[in-house]
Amino acid sequence: xxxxxxxxxxxxxxxxxxxxxxxxxxxxxxxxxxxxxxxxxxxxxxxxxxxxxxxxxxxxxxxxxxxxxxxxxxxxxxxxxxxxxxxxxxxxxxxxxxxxxxxxxxxxxxxxxxxxxxxxxxxxxxxxxxxxxxxxxxxxxxxxxxxxxxxxxxxxxxxxxxxxxxxxxxxxxxxxxxxxxxxxxxxxxxxxxxxxxxxxxxxxxxxxxxxxxxxxxxxxxxxxxxxxxxxxxxxxxxxxxxxxxxxxxxxxxxxxxxxxxxxxxxxxxxxxxxxxxxxxxxxxxxxxxxxxxxxxxxxxxxxxxxxxxxxxxxxxxxxxxxxxxxxxxxxxxxxxxxxxxxxxxxxxxxxxxxxxxxxxxxxxxxxxxxxxxxxxxxxxxxxxxxxxxxxxxxxxxxxxxxxxxxxx
Numbered sequence: 001x002x003x004x005x006x007x008x009x010x011x012x013x014x015x016x017x018x019x020x021x022x023x024x025x026x027x028x029x030x031x032x033x034x035x036x037x038x039x040x041x042x043x044x045x046x047x048x049x050x051x052x053x054x055x056x057x058x059x060x061x062x063x064x065x066x067x068x069x070x071x072x073x074x075x076x077x078x079x080x081x082x083x084x085x086x087x088x089x090x091x092x093x094x095x096x097x098x099x100x101x102x103x104x105x106x107x108x109x110x111x112x113x114x115x116x117x118x119x120x121x122x123x124x125x126x127x128x129x130x131x132x133x134x135x136x137x138x139x140x141x142x143x144x145x146x147x148x149x150x151x152x153x154x155x156x157x158x159x160x161x162x163x164x165x166x167x168x169x170x171x172x173x174x175x176x177x178x179x180x181x182x183x184x185x186x187x188x189x190x191x192x193x194x195x196x197x198x199x200x201x202x203x204x205x206x207x208x209x210x211x212x213x214x215x216x217x218x219x220x221x222x223x224x225x226x227x228x229x230x231x232x233x234x235x236x237x238x239x240x241x242x243x244x245x246x247x248x249x250x251x252x253x254x255x256x257x258x259x260x261x262x263x264x265x266x267x268x269x270x271x272x273x274x275x276x277x278x279x280x281x282x283x284x285x286x287x288x289x290x291x292x293x294x295x296x297x298x299x300x301x302x303x304x305x306x307x308x309x310x311x312x313x314x315x316x317x318x319x320x321x322x323x324x325x326x327x328x329x330x331x332x333x334x335x336x337x338x339x340x341x342x343x344x345x346x347x348x349x350x351x352x353x354x355x356x357x358x359x360x361x362x363x364x365x366x367x368x369x370x371x372x373x374x375x376x377x378x379x380x381x382x383x384x385x386x387x388x389x390x391x392x393x394x395x396x397x398x399x400x401x402x403x404x405x406x407x408x
Contacts, residue, residue, distance in 0.1 A: 021341060024305040028384065029352065030344025032377045035288050035295070039373045043286025044366035059100075059236050060133060060269040061243055063088075063229040063250065065263060082225045083254060083263050086213070089127070089229055091253050098242035099262045103131035104226040106216045112209060113165025113181040121162045123209045124184055125216020125226075131234040141176045141191030143194020152219060156160065156180060159206035160195050180209075185219050188359040190406050201299045239268050277365035297381060298345065299388035306338050306389055331394060337387020339382055346381030350374055 015021070065082040089104040106125035111118060124130075128145055131137070144155050158166070158175060175189045185196045187209075196205035217223060229325065233242040243266050247259060256262050353374075357367040 014400050020305065021344075024301055024350065025341050025345030026296055026297070027301045028342050028381050029349040030351030031292065031295030031298050031353040032346045032381055033356070034123070034349075035292055035377050036350065036369065036373055037356050037367075038287040038290075039284055040353070040357050040369045041360070041365065042280060042287060043368040043370060046280040046284070047368055048366045049277070053058070059233040059239060061233060061239070062267050063092075063247060064227070064266040064267070082227075084226050084229060085224050086217070086226065088250060088253055089226070090231060092231065092246060092249055095249050096231065096242065096245055098233050098245060099234045099236045102215050102232075103130040103133055103230050104220060104228055105130070105228045106213060106223075108216075108221060109162055110182050112162070112166060114173070114175075115178065116168040117165055119162065119165035119207075120163070121207060122218065123208050123211060123216065126214050129211070129232075130230065133230045137194040138197060139191070139192045141193045143168040143191055143395045144212050149214050152215045152302075153212060154185055154215060154219065155190045155211065156182070157191040157193060157260040158212045159208040159210075161204055161210050162239075163192055163209040169316045172369055182209065182211075182366070183220055187260065190407040195357065201259060230400045235404045239350040243268060255265075266317075292380075295384055300341075300383040301339055302338055303388040304340075306334060309334070335386065336387050339385035342381045342385030343378070346378045349381070350378065382401075 050279075065084060086104055089102055092099065093102040103126050107122055109120055110123045112121045112123070127149060128143065131143055138157070141157070141158070143157055144153065147153075148155055158180075163175050164170070166180055167178070175192065178189050179186050180189060181187070193206070193208075193210070209221075211225070217226070231242065231246060233239055247262070247266055250255070250264055251259065251262060254263060307358065354369065357369055360367050
């Protein structure tokens with residue numbers, strides 16, 4: 001039997017029982033479609049997280065207090081022993097050769113009150129270089145400078161969400177020059193930040209008020225300690241060197257000989273991306289594995305229907321063998337039908353996955369269809385057809401012509 005005759009015979013038998021063939025392939029449809037959709041959603045989420053973390057800063061390095069484990073009694077408690085001060089920022093700015101900008105950061109939530117409302121807002125005390133580090137721009141007005149820092153001026157720059165909360169929706173432009181109250185201090189609004197959107201961990205980056213760092217330390221928190229230090233490195237290829245250099249500078253400042261006993265930690269944006277990506281990949285793999293189980297269920301369905309088909313067509317098999325069909329012709333016949341059923345289910349599943357991903361995109365859920373996953377899913381569907389179709393095909397080929405002809 002040549003290939004054309006084989007395919008014609010396969011499709012004729014499949015389309016003779018259209019509904020049964022469709023129901024048989026349904027498990028493959030669901031399996032292939034689910035795997036592609038789950039992986040697409042997972043990879044889309046991973047890219048979304050990477051983009052959000054990248055939006056937090058250009059070649060960013062962050063210095064934070066090291067988490068110390070305290071053991072009062074039998075209970076372990078994680079605390080951060082904070083010794084970071086403005087002198088550390090000044091030393092890094094003066095001695096770090098790989099830095100493009102350095103800024104200390106003091107942040108805390110305060111209740112801010114404006115002409116049109118009040119809200120609990122994250123107030124960030126930063127230095128003028130912070131906008132460069134975060135790759136952030138000013139929508140309206142201006143940012144504060146070194147003179148404002150030295151004089152501890154009570155001026156504020158608002159994110160769009162904070163401006164909407166304090167001055168009413170779509171009235172951010174009218175905030176310039178007006179006053180707001182943070183705690184017991186009145187601040188004059190000098191600028192509105194560009195829209196930044198959600199951060200790497202889903203937080204709204206626009207729900208923020210920025211004030212000069214010295215103002216935040218001595219007029220708001222009344223503490224000499226800062227929460228972290230942000231450093232923008234001059235180039236991506238210098239990230240590791242800049243991280244080592246920052247560690248040495250701070251160890252010298254804190255008089256720490258051994259890095260293992262340092263009271264600070266240094267993280268870069270690549271570390272954050274790797275950590276988030278690893279979590280996302282693990283979750284995606286789990287979802288894809290669960291979805292892949294339906295492919296096995298679909299394969300069992302194909303085996304079941306092919307065994308039924310062998311039983312139904314026993315007499316037909318006997319007649320074909322009686323007129324000269326070889327055992328391998330019968331084997332290829334049933335094996336090909338099984339593979340075609342699987343592939344049809346796979347192609348329908350792929351089309352369904354593309355449609356669902358398009359709908360999810362319209363709904364605002366980021367997806368990224370990986371061509372390699374699509375090809376792998378189609379190949380796996382074919383392998384399911386071969387694996388679960390071989391036994392029924394072999395059973396059909398193993399029938400004796402005389403017994404098959406006598407079968408009723």
